[in-house]
Amino acid sequence: MILTNIETVPGQEIVEHYGLVSGSTIRAKHAGRDFMAGIKNIFGGELKGYTELLRESRAQSMERMVSQASKLGANAIVNIRFATSTVAVGAAEIFAYGTAVKVSPSSRQIEN
Amino acid sequence: MESLIFAVVLLALGFFFGRYAESKHYKSIRKRESQYRHKPVLSGKTALSEKNINKSQLAVGSVVVSIDRFKLMVSTIQNLLGGEVHAFSSLIDRGRREATLRMMESSPGADGYYNFKIETSTISGSSKNGLGTIEVMAYATAVSFHS
Numbered sequence: 355m356i357l358t359n360i361e362t363v364p365g366q367e368i369v370e371h372y373g374l375v376s377g378s379t380i381r382a383k384h385a386g387r388d389f390m391a392g393i394k395n396i397f398g399g400e401l402k403g404y405t406e407l408l409r410e411s412r413a414q415s416m417e418r419m420v421s422q423a424s425k426l427g428a429n430a431i432v433n434i435r436f437a438t439s440t441v442a443v444g445a446a447e448i449f450a451y452g453t454a455v456k457v458s459p460s461s462r463q464i465e466n
Numbered sequence: 467m468e469s470l471i472f473a474v475v476l477l478a479l480g481f482f483f484g485r486y487a488e489s490k491h492y493k494s495i496r497k498r499e500s501q502y503r504h505k506p507v508l509s510g511k512t513a514l515s516e517k518n519i520n521k522s523q524l525a526v527g528s529v530v531v532s533i534d535r536f537k538l539m540v541s542t543i544q545n546l547l548g549g550e551v552h553a554f555s556s557l558i559d560r561g562r563r564e565a566t567l568r569m570m571e572s573s574p575g576a577d578g579y580y581n582f583k584i585e586t587s588t589i590s591g592s593s594k595n596g597l598g599t600i601e602v603m604a605y606a607t608a609v610s611f612h613s
Contacts, residue, residue, distance in 0.1 A: 357524035358607040360511045360581045364519035396476055398484040398534030398557075399491065400564070401599065404589060405530045408601055412526065434524060436603060438587045446589065446601075 355420050356430035356457065363430050363457045370456035372426040377418030381411040382445035411448040412436070419450050428454035476535045484534030488556065495563050502570050507606065511581040518611045525579060525608040527568025530589060531561040532599040541598070554598070558586070561602035569604040576608035 356363050383391075387403040394401050423431050434452035441447050533541070533553065541553035562584060570579065585603045 356522065358522050359524060359583065359605060360522075360607050364522050364609060395532050395599065396480055396483075396535050397487060398480060398532055398537065399487040401530045401532055404599075404601070405528060408528055408530065408603075412528070412603075434605075436526075436585065436605065438585065438601060438603065440587075440589060 355424065355428075357416075357420075357434055357452070358430070358432050359434045359452075361433055363432060366430075366457040366459055368432075368455045369458050370428075372423070372428050372454040372456070374451060375419050375422045375426070375428075375431060375454045376449065376451035377415040377420075377422065378447060378449040379411045379414045379418065380441055380445055380447045381407060381414070382442075383407050408438070408446060408448065411446060412450070415448045415450045419452060423452075423454035426454050428456055430455050430457045477539060478536075480535030480537070484536055487534075488560070491560055491564070495560070495567065498567050498571075499563070502567065505570065505576070505578060507566065507570070507579045507582050509582045511607075519609050520612045522607050522609045523573055523576070524605065525569045525573040525576065526603065526605045527565045527570070527572055528601065528603040529561055529564045529568060530599065530601045531557055531564070533557045538598050557598070558600065558602075561586070561600055562604070565602040565604040569606060573608040575610060577611045579606040579608050582606040 356366075358364075362368060383403055387407075391401045391403050419431065419434075431452040431454055434450060437449040439447050439449075537553040537557070541551050544551045544553060565584065570576075583605055587601050587603075589599045589601045
């Protein structure tokens with residue numbers, strides 16, 4: 355699966371269009387992590403627990419988006435966008451969406 | 467009285483450790499930025515010369531950073547007086563540069579990064595301590611050229 359956040363896949367041609375695909379997840383860290391982040395907040399700097407949480411949730415929402423696209427028979431997702439929102443204390447929602455397409459090497463590319 | 471001492475201790479801890487952590491972080495950011503300086507990061511997508519591109523892949527980098535207690539207090543005072551809140555600018559700057567670097571490090575083989583986007587959101591860790599914590603996410607399409 356080729357993922358890009360531009361409208362096309364460079365060097366390839368879009369031959370079929372399957373429409374919008376999306377994936378989202380809401381995750382929270384356990385109370386221990388929240389507590390540690392609270393302590394870390396005194397000193398400032400990176401809160402590794404939360405970075406990890408958001409990375410995991412992003413990976414999961416992208417996974418969901420990809421599985422939706424592959425069910426449709428797509429081999430690429432273009433124009434991917436992300437959105438993050440806080441739904442509750444200590445819980446974050448990550449939403450990923452894009453356009454599922456089928457691409458093939460463009461004829462121009464083969465000539466070269 | 468005890469709570470006052472507690473608050474002062476927290477401020478002092480924030481001041482010293484926060485300062486130390488920030489200078490250490492900036493040092494590492496500068497070092498890594500110089501390693502990646504030769505690679506273009508562009509916010510546009512029209513610069514793509516389609517012929518040369520071999521592979522393209524999404525690259526994502528993110529970081530959650532928070533300001534220390536001392537800066538939080540300073541920012542509260544600056545907020546009262548109005549004008550630029552300097553206490554926050556270094557936090558945002560650190561977050562953005564770190565996220566950009568992580569994005570580049572996530573696909574180190576790429577020759578350039580196109581359609582670079584950066585998103586900042588406020589994370590409330592808990593209702594009381596959530597103030598001054600931000601998440602920065604940077605993403606772009608990493609491309610590699612034909613050799």
